[in-house]
Amino acid sequence: MDVLLLGFMVVTAIAVVRLRQLFAVVMLTGLFSLLSAGVFVAMDAVDVAFTEAAVGAGISTLLMLGCLALTTSSEKSVRHRTVPALLAITLTGACLVYGTLDLPDFGSPAAPAYNHVAPRYIHDSPREVGLPNIVTSVLASYRGYDTLGEVTVVFTAGVAVLLLLGGGLRRSEGDGDS
Amino acid sequence: MRHHLVLRVVAKLLLPCILLFALYTQFHGDYGPGGGFQAGVIFATGFILYGLIYGVENLSKVAPPGLVQGVAATGVLLYGGVGIAGILRGGRFLDYSVLLHNPIAGQHLGILLIELGVGMTVASVMITLFFAFTRP
Numbered sequence: 001m002d003v004l005l006l007g008f009m010v011v012t013a014i015a016v017v018r019l020r021q022l023f024a025v026v027m028l029t030g031l032f033s034l035l036s037a038g039v040f041v042a043m044d045a046v047d048v049a050f051t052e053a054a055v056g057a058g059i060s061t062l063l064m065l066g067c068l069a070l071t072t073s074s075e076k077s078v079r080h081r082t083v084p085a086l087l088a089i090t091l092t093g094a095c096l097v098y099g100t101l102d103l104p105d106f107g108s109p110a111a112p113a114y115n116h117v118a119p120r121y122i123h124d125s126p127r128e129v130g131l132p133n134i135v136t137s138v139l140a141s142y143r144g145y146d147t148l149g150e151v152t153v154v155f156t157a158g159v160a161v162l163l164l165l166g167g168g169l170r171r172s173e174g175d176g177d178s
Numbered sequence: 179m180r181h182h183l184v185l186r187v188v189a190k191l192l193l194p195c196i197l198l199f200a201l202y203t204q205f206h207g208d209y210g211p212g213g214g215f216q217a218g219v220i221f222a223t224g225f226i227l228y229g230l231i232y233g234v235e236n237l238s239k240v241a242p243p244g245l246v247q248g249v250a251a252t253g254v255l256l257y258g259g260v261g262i263a264g265i266l267r268g269g270r271f272l273d274y275s276v277l278l279h280n281p282i283a284g285q286h287l288g289i290l291l292i293e294l295g296v297g298m299t300v301a302s303v304m305i306t307l308f309f310a311f312t313r314p
Contacts, residue, residue, distance in 0.1 A: 046211040047211045047212075047213075049211075050203075050211045050212060050216050051215060051216055054216045054219045054220055054223075055215075055216075055219050058219060058220070058223050059219045059222060059223055059226070059304055062223065062226050062230075062308070063304075063307055063308070063311060066307075066308060066311035066312055067311060069311070069312065070311055070312075128275075128281075128285070129282070129285045129289075130282040130285060130286065131208045131209075131285070131286070131289065132208065132209050132210075133207065133208055133209055133210060133211070135211075136207050136208055136213055136289065136293075137285075137289075139213065140213070140288075140289040140292055140293060141274060141285055141288070141289060144261070144272040144274075144288075144292065145271070145272055147257075147292070147296065148257050148258065148261065148272065148292075150215075151253065151254055151257055151295065151296050151299050151300075152254055154299055154300055154303050155250055155251070155253070155254045155299050155303060157303065158247075158250055158302070158303035158306050158307065161306070161307055161310050162247070162306065162310060165310040165311070165313070166310070166313070
């Protein structure tokens with residue numbers, strides 16, 4: 001199942017690189033997000049999969065289509081191929097693969113991520129927070145400060161887009177600090 | 179999109195389902211997968227679908243851009259306000275246990291409110307982005 005999904009993802013990625021019609025490319029990147037959501041479901045990370053499906057396959061596809069409407073729908077063809085770029089990409093990719101060799105095995109109980117604060121969350125959150133979904137407890141309560149930062153980032157990004165593209169309103173927005 | 183009858187009818191059928199599913203995701207995040215981020219995005223998708231099918235002019239009648247931007251700021255303020263409320267009631271910043279007499283009920287209320295803030299901000303920012311990208 002994993003191999004099938006990952007294989008589809010590789011095929012989609014190659015198609016994205018080869019195609020010149022940006023409309024099809026946007027559709028394929030949406031498909032790529034949907035496939036990665038499938039991979040997350042196969043790894044039992046349903047919250048992440050849900051987010052990937054809603055954000056990656058849903059809204060970013062829509063926003064990319066909006067961008068296409070603003071710009072143009074076919075890519076300019078590049079004739080020359082540069083060897084240094086290929087070398088840089090290969091080197092970076094090799095470094096990344098080398099980095100993954102040190103990672104603990106998938107689902108290994110000895111992984112540092114499972115031995116730091118995770119046991120406390122799993123053990124104490126029913127008593128301290130009382131939500132059945134521990135992911136929500138961690139995101140909203142234990143790491144509420146992080147999530148506040150994320151919301152502020154989303155808000156700031158929206159304000160930045162308004163400033164750059166012009167939202168039509170001349171009134172300036174208030175800042176996002178709280 | 180005046181002549182796309184099939185698209186218009188299907189969109190009209192889908193819209194209530196999308197918005198209802200967004201609300202379900204928002205308020206059921208405590209019990210299953212979901213939460214403010216996903217709910218906000220799905221909610222915004224409903225509005226953007228309306229805008230794509232029926233035109234940006236009609237969408238700006240349903241959701242005036244100024245109001246949407248205000249909601250985006252209100253969401254962040256609601257989140258921060260819950261944190262400040264925790265301080266005022268004698269706890270620490272974003273400590274929900276002191277919001278009500280029962281710590282568990284306080285946690286539930288705090289998480290409900292901040293997820294609502296997240297959903298409001300995310301949905302409004304996404305709709306704002308759509309307005310910004312489709313304005314001629």
